Amino acid sequence: MANSDDTLIRAATREDLPAITAIYADEVENGSASFETVPPDLAEMTTRFETVTGGGFPYIVAERDGQVLGYAYAGAYHKRAAYRFTVEDSVYIDRAARGTGLGKVLMHALIERCAQAGFRQMIAIISRSASSDASIGLHRAVGFVTVGELPDVGFKQGEWRGITIMQLALGAGASAPPPPGR
Template identity: 55%
Template sequence: MSAAEIRPALEADLPLVTEIYAHAVRFGTATFELIPPDLAEMTRRYQALMDGGFPYFVSVLDGGVVGYAYAGPYRPRPAYRFTVENSVYLAPSIHRRGIGLQLMQRLIAACEARGYRQMIAVIGDSANAGSIGVHIRTGFEMIGTHPNVGFKFGRWLDTVMMQRALGEGASSLPPG
């Protein structure tokens, strides 16, 4: 097995991105979506992020996309314009191999280069130790937990809130 390549996502990557996300929706608690979006919807979401100038990366291993990560707006109101929310998903066969960490590191660097000052992680399921661990390893701090806010697979689920300063964070005013 070769080393994973992290590169900007292309529209041609979206069929595999859609498969990875569909698996997470159907079998996991990292996302609170209940019905996997189809390729057309995933393309619409991708295009909205591209139109907004947000970073979106894929990890390619042995010629196939095995994971992806992107940042998008944290909230739509203008006061949040220097804050992004991240997402990272991996194919189930690739968990615990450092690819999520590589994707997060690349995503953080790209967000810092774009002048963002804070990154928020909203992690589905407080038992999601892998995601929480990757976020801790990339400098995120625990902000809090919203207990029992989602209901999936016949049980209540928490969301874990984590945050990381980007670049100068709040130590200086943003430009302009």
């Protein structure tokens, strides 16, 4: 899927993992979106990528002029079988591309792919800090609603951080039985 500004949204590949690893490392070290305190290396990010894609979940990138500027994926919300129709989203944008609407483009594409795959609910677990308003605003802009708050559950960069839990119904949501076979 190409956008009018020559941004390509496509399935991520193993070749994208160095750029994905760098984007995520910057967020772990300098941002507030992740509760990780040590950036995972390329080998760990490769294992994570293979787990997500091997599980049949979408993992996508936004590319412009051959450069990966952001990525998004959905993974299992929980391991127990009854949760199999619910996914948790993650979206990360290169610092230089933030504020350009790229997150919204990625989220719309991820939501579409998850709905087409038969998932019925998407959960966002967003770290609460002074800089988390953009992520909450992004999720609201694509239809998520806040369903809960957990204050002070993580400690990073010298401060306690809570989380905001947001949710979006996909496709028929809970208004119909889930599709067979998943």
